[in-house]
Amino acid sequence: MKPSYIRVIIDRAIHRELDYAVPETLAERVGIGTRVRVPFRDRSALATVVATLDHSDAKGIRPIEAIIGEGPALSGPLLELARWIGAYYCCPLETVMRSLLPQVIRKAEIGWKKQLFVRPARKIEDEELDKLKKRAPRQAELLEAISKLDSPILASELLRKTSLDNQTLRALSKRGLIELREEAVERDPHGDEQFLETANLELNAEQANALEQVSNAVASPENARPILLHGVTGSGKTEIYLQAIAVALKHGRSAIVLVPEKSITPQTVERFKGRFASTPDTVAVLHSHLSQGERHDEWHKINSGRARIVIGARSAVFAPLKNLGLIIVDEEHETTYKQEEAPRYHARDVAVVRAKIEKCAVVLGSATPSLESYHNAITEKYKLATLTQRVDGQQMPLMRIVDLRQERRKGKIAPILSEKLSQAISDRLEKREQTILFLNRRGFSTSLLCSNCGEARDCPNCSVALTFHRHLARLSCHLCGHTAAVPKKCPACGQDALIYAGFGTEKVEATVTQFFPKAVVRRMDADSMTRKEAYRETLRNFRTGKIDILVGTQMIAKGLHFPNVTLVGIINADLSLHMPDFRAGERTFQLLTQVAGRAGRGERTGEVFVQTYTPFSPSIQFARHHDFAGYFQQELEFRERCDFPPFKHAVLITVRSAHEGRAKLSAETLVRRLKENLGAEFTLGDAMPAPLQKLQGQFRFHILLRGGAIMRLSRLVRETLDKLPFPEDVAVAVDVDPYQLL
Numbered sequence: 001m002k003p004s005y006i007r008v009i010i011d012r013a014i015h016r017e018l019d020y021a022v023p024e025t026l027a028e029r030v031g032i033g034t035r036v037r038v039p040f041r042d043r044s045a046l047a048t049v050v051a052t053l054d055h056s057d058a059k060g061i062r063p064i065e066a067i068i069g070e071g072p073a074l075s076g077p078l079l080e081l082a083r084w085i086g087a088y089y090c091c092p093l094e095t096v097m098r099s100l101l102p103q104v105i106r107k108a109e110i111g112w113k114k115q116l117f118v119r120p121a122r123k124i125e126d127e128e129l130d131k132l133k134k135r136a137p138r139q140a141e142l143l144e145a146i147s148k149l150d151s152p153i154l155a156s157e158l159l160r161k162t163s164l165d166n167q168t169l170r171a172l173s174k175r176g177l178i179e180l181r182e183e184a185v186e187r188d189p190h191g192d193e194q195f196l197e198t199a200n201l202e203l204n205a206e207q208a209n210a211l212e213q214v215s216n217a218v219a220s221p222e223n224a225r226p227i228l229l230h231g232v233t234g235s236g237k238t239e240i241y242l243q244a245i246a247v248a249l250k251h252g253r254s255a256i257v258l259v260p261e262k263s264i265t266p267q268t269v270e271r272f273k274g275r276f277a278s279t280p281d282t283v284a285v286l287h288s289h290l291s292q293g294e295r296h297d298e299w300h301k302i303n304s305g306r307a308r309i310v311i312g313a314r315s316a317v318f319a320p321l322k323n324l325g326l327i328i329v330d331e332e333h334e335t336t337y338k339q340e341e342a343p344r345y346h347a348r349d350v351a352v353v354r355a356k357i358e359k360c361a362v363v364l365g366s367a368t369p370s371l372e373s374y375h376n377a378i379t380e381k382y383k384l385a386t387l388t389q390r391v392d393g394q395q396m397p398l399m400r401i402v403d404l405r406q407e408r409r410k411g412k413i414a415p416i417l418s419e420k421l422s423q424a425i426s427d428r429l430e431k432r433e434q435t436i437l438f439l440n441r442r443g444f445s446t447s448l449l450c451s452n453c454g455e456a457r458d459c460p461n462c463s464v465a466l467t468f469h470r471h472l473a474r475l476s477c478h479l480c481g482h483t484a485a486v487p488k489k490c491p492a493c494g495q496d497a498l499i500y501a502g503f504g505t506e507k508v509e510a511t512v513t514q515f516f517p518k519a520v521v522r523r524m525d526a527d528s529m530t531r532k533e534a535y536r537e538t539l540r541n542f543r544t545g546k547i548d549i550l551v552g553t554q555m556i557a558k559g560l561h562f563p564n565v566t567l568v569g570i571i572n573a574d575l576s577l578h579m580p581d582f583r584a585g586e587r588t589f590q591l592l593t594q595v596a597g598r599a600g601r602g603e604r605t606g607e608v609f610v611q612t613y614t615p616f617s618p619s620i621q622f623a624r625h626h627d628f629a630g631y632f633q634q635e636l637e638f639r640e641r642c643d644f645p646p647f648k649h650a651v652l653i654t655v656r657s658a659h660e661g662r663a664k665l666s667a668e669t670l671v672r673r674l675k676e677n678l679g680a681e682f683t684l685g686d687a688m689p690a691p692l693q694k695l696q697g698q699f700r701f702h703i704l705l706r707g708g709a710i711m712r713l714s715r716l717v718r719e720t721l722d723k724l725p726f727p728e729d730v731a732v733a734v735d736v737d738p739y740q741l742l
């Protein structure tokens, strides 16, 4: 049926759906999910069709102007998902659309890449060719080459092969002897790589059991629950994903694999492309380094059904696959799945909802599941599949706790390398084994203090100290990027009494180099790895044993396999433990477990040294014994006692402005309104200065809400905000299920 009217959401912040008429000539091509251009106020705007109508009560209805793009950009289920995200995350639908549809598809300004192809226009007789040879020998040479072709050839390729020029080609075309035609070609970021097909590995009993659960869910998703695959590092989870995807394909369905952005390495791509290499287009890869053109092509490859497996980071959860059979979320505990700008969605949770809408199976995999997912598993909302053994039969590494308080008593100030750790390192150097040293803080010194007046050099825009970077010989702010020269004297009191305090990876590297002058030490963090090549090169050199000791931030914490690494040192485990965040303990536990997973993946058992001032904190003690269940149990008790997730939902509202007083006043007014509008079932805190009170020149205030019925809470918050006028320079952000509490 051809629609007479459509309802659209415009790509503008107007929070309303609008009706338009559809001219007879366009009606054929308009449906739900089509992108259109419509008149809006006195201009044009782009919009997405959300409903087709044969009747509309709207006044002053105007016709749409044009259809954008090649067909519907959004399926019915994805639109339903968008509405859920808007309602759950307290966010207008047009904002959700911005994440759901890549910009290159929304705007449709970039199309297919066109390239010139050559083919013979007709059969060429020998006499004709002979004649041409006399008059225009070069044209004849080219024509001869073309007439031998079985299929059209790229003009550029032909000219390269024959060493002839474009002019000659055009002349032939003018004579009507050849045909030149522009045709669309695909930009494939992996187009020039060859992938060798790999076969399924024979699964061990635990893996086989897990795969069976997933296969059952793929076969009959209607009554299947999400599956939490809890498997220690190296237990063969990825192999299960690969085989489960094959099952989905066999059922004629498609699959999405979400991985954290940093895990989309050439090895990961190769593993997936290799397994499905017999059908080369099957796997599409979406990540943030694609050009707009490549993104356009990958998106269409998926939307048209040619690609049936999508590997990608957070936003790949919106990949427009049809007939979805399986969604896998690897490393489901990773906080990078949470988008930190509106729409502030969590891709794992969106994956579970999409699976429900599309009636497909969903698998969440991790060596250290999030408390939320684990809680869902023990309350049987999810099914739990566990892999307790490493595939290679390796023991879990020995974890040794180094009490830095004792080291300090020995007279050292804030030691970077304890005696025990440095002994372990020299032992490895002797045995020609490798070491990883981990510290989640970059730079050389974390602050510059005046020992006379006590002033620290803070960022002028943010309420944090500037970090000293030795290689830059400058101070820099890790939040806003502001940099400053290093003063010779204290700018506050004028004394020559400046001291450097605290340390980051740069200083660890320097210290280790000083301690072990013969060792090859390299550092891997955001400062040293500004080029993608540098990253690959360092990894390669480490893998081939050219580096003895690798110092780094979380960049090296995960997903890397190095058989010769038998020692991991965690320089300071307390960094993540003492953040003002209820997830601090959980993050520390995960971090220790993940980092520990780096040690001893070969024949030798690994050793992990954890340096800490709080050796008896539960996250450290449970991690030391590899006791997941014990850790989850005590952490869940703590969360329940304090009404924190997963027992209650949290909503964090941030009110900010360059003007401190206005931000504060607006936050207080908002709290008063919320008090009036929210029922007693919700807990509402006062407006408080945020832990990070000033960020990029903006003063920030927090309001924390908690409650069980999150959809209702979201709606009430939205209604309250919509009715409250805020001063122009005050911005309000609502974060449902927040992960960033600073």
Ligand code: ADP
Binding pocket: 201, 202, 203, 204, 207, 231, 232, 233, 234, 235, 236, 237, 238, 239, 240, 391, 392
């Ligand atoms: P995880 O994803 O849990 O860290 P992987 O799937 O990457 O584990 O497996 C770790 C290593 O073990 C990989 O090199 C993989 O090829 C290998 N592997 C996985 N399953 C098997 C198996 N059943 N038999 C032999 N090797 C396996």
Ligand code: ZN
Binding pocket: 459, 460, 461, 462, 477, 478, 479, 480, 481, 482, 696
């Ligand atoms: Zn700053």
